[in-house]
Amino acid sequence: MIQDNHSAAAASVSRPFDYHLFGTHVCFGDGVSSLILKELTALGCSRPAILAQDRMARSDQYRTLSRSWAGLDFLELPGVPTHSSVEFVETMTRKTADFGADCLVAVGGGSVADSAKALALLLAEGGQLADHVTTFVPPATVHIPRRVRPQLPIIGIPTTASGAETTSSFGVRGEDGHKLMFWNRRVAAATLLIDPLLSADLPISMMRDTAMNGIAHALEGLYSKGRSPVSDCVAIQALGMFQEALGRDAPAEADQRRGILQAAHLAGLALSMARSCLHHAICHVVASRQRLSHGAVNSVILPHALAFNEPAATDALRPALDAVNRQSPEPYPALSSWVAALQRRHSMPARLSDLGVPRDELEPMARAVMTERGLALNPRPLTSAAEVLAILRAAF
Numbered sequence: 001m002i003q004d005n006h007s008a009a010a011a012s013v014s015r016p017f018d019y020h021l022f023g024t025h026v027c028f029g030d031g032v033s034s035l036i037l038k039e040l041t042a043l044g045c046s047r048p049a050i051l052a053q054d055r056m057a058r059s060d061q062y063r064t065l066s067r068s069w070a071g072l073d074f075l076e077l078p079g080v081p082t083h084s085s086v087e088f089v090e091t092m093t094r095k096t097a098d099f100g101a102d103c104l105v106a107v108g109g110g111s112v113a114d115s116a117k118a119l120a121l122l123l124a125e126g127g128q129l130a131d132h133v134t135t136f137v138p139p140a141t142v143h144i145p146r147r148v149r150p151q152l153p154i155i156g157i158p159t160t161a162s163g164a165e166t167t168s169s170f171g172v173r174g175e176d177g178h179k180l181m182f183w184n185r186r187v188a189a190a191t192l193l194i195d196p197l198l199s200a201d202l203p204i205s206m207m208r209d210t211a212m213n214g215i216a217h218a219l220e221g222l223y224s225k226g227r228s229p230v231s232d233c234v235a236i237q238a239l240g241m242f243q244e245a246l247g248r249d250a251p252a253e254a255d256q257r258r259g260i261l262q263a264a265h266l267a268g269l270a271l272s273m274a275r276s277c278l279h280h281a282i283c284h285v286v287a288s289r290q291r292l293s294h295g296a297v298n299s300v301i302l303p304h305a306l307a308f309n310e311p312a313a314t315d316a317l318r319p320a321l322d323a324v325n326r327q328s329p330e331p332y333p334a335l336s337s338w339v340a341a342l343q344r345r346h347s348m349p350a351r352l353s354d355l356g357v358p359r360d361e362l363e364p365m366a367r368a369v370m371t372e373r374g375l376a377l378n379p380r381p382l383t384s385a386a387e388v389l390a391i392l393r394a395a396f
Helices: 005-014 032-043 060-069 086-099 110-125 204-223 229-246 253-274 278-290 294-312 314-326 335-345 359-369 373-377 385-395
Strands: 017-021 024-028 048-052 075-077 103-108 135-137 141-143 154-158 169-173 179-183 191-194
Touching: 024 032, 024 253, 032 060, 032 103, 032 154, 032 191, 048 060, 048 086, 048 110, 060 103, 075 086, 086 110, 086 169, 103 110, 110 154, 110 169, 110 179, 135 373, 141 373, 154 253, 169 278, 179 278, 191 253, 204 229, 204 253, 204 278, 204 294, 204 314, 204 335, 229 253, 229 314, 229 335, 278 294, 278 359, 278 373, 278 385, 294 314, 294 335, 294 385, 314 335, 359 385
Parallel strands: 024 191, 048 075, 048 103, 103 154, 154 191
Antiparallel strands: 017 024, 135 141, 169 179
16 A cells, blocks of 8 residues: 555654664664663663753653662752753762762753753863853854863753754853853763653643754754755755644644654754754854743744845755655745744744843844854854844844
8 A cells, every 4th residue: 555645754753763873872762761771781880860850850751760770879960950050060060970970861851961961071071161161253263172081971861852962062051141052072972762752741832842943953954064965864854754743734742742852853963963053043142041941942033043044055955845845735935934834833932022032132142142153154154243133133
């Protein structure tokens, strides 16, 4: 029997998978988080430090998962703040060192994944977190400190579509609200267990917001100056899967969660290869300084940042537009219009003003964006903060 495109895509979204790539073991499917003890054994680890946000740590899903490590000596580190924080990471570094952990387990979204990476780096290198920050010198110079000491392995158990668990990049909020950015190849997770059942306590509306972050990963991966044929293939596949999960004929909620998480994993892979651009530069500043959900800010900013770059990236984006339109009953003229349609269909955040961002904060945030390393790989050069301010005003 021949399946139509919709049925074939839906079947592929719900199918579990398991693979190894460059030292990382990735397993996707309902219930795969129960494999954590097996993965700890495979890594030769028996004293995990386990990071989570309080919401996750209070959930039934987490309580069930915690039975997996009940027989081990472990250290629980709940209370991960949104966007993490320098104070949290440095405090948890001391606790983890005193405990003598031999690995880190990150259960949750991007803030938890980034906290684990920062913790791994700081445990290995010492000093303060700010000693290891990546710096950007306009227009296109990025300095990444050389840090090569052995680090604790990380097991990532993501519960949102942030994709942060797949990358070697991470950000941590400073006391002044500015997000410090880092990159270190050694913080890439040793194991990823992507279990859609763990996201059940996250409202589907929030899951869709985080999907916008995943969509942004794929889109920026496609037009980043760091792109490659490999990242292009992965990003295009991810965008077609996002359309399958979020489009007009979106599946039931459980399958939608599976589709979003699977697409987000691919998008995170694409971003880890190609690296981020203008959109994430803006979101890092706005979300961190205004203490807002990264997913919500991604939803608001993405159509506008994408529209800014589309004229300079038409050829790079065309295959992705074709992939989206193959899954849509009516073709979209541009990917920015597709993103805006998803925003409307699912009542996602669409205005900075609706998120409570003050108008008088737009100009200082635009200036701060000009210090972000993502500008180095953007396909359309930014020459002044006025261009960023125009995007922020359009999104306001």
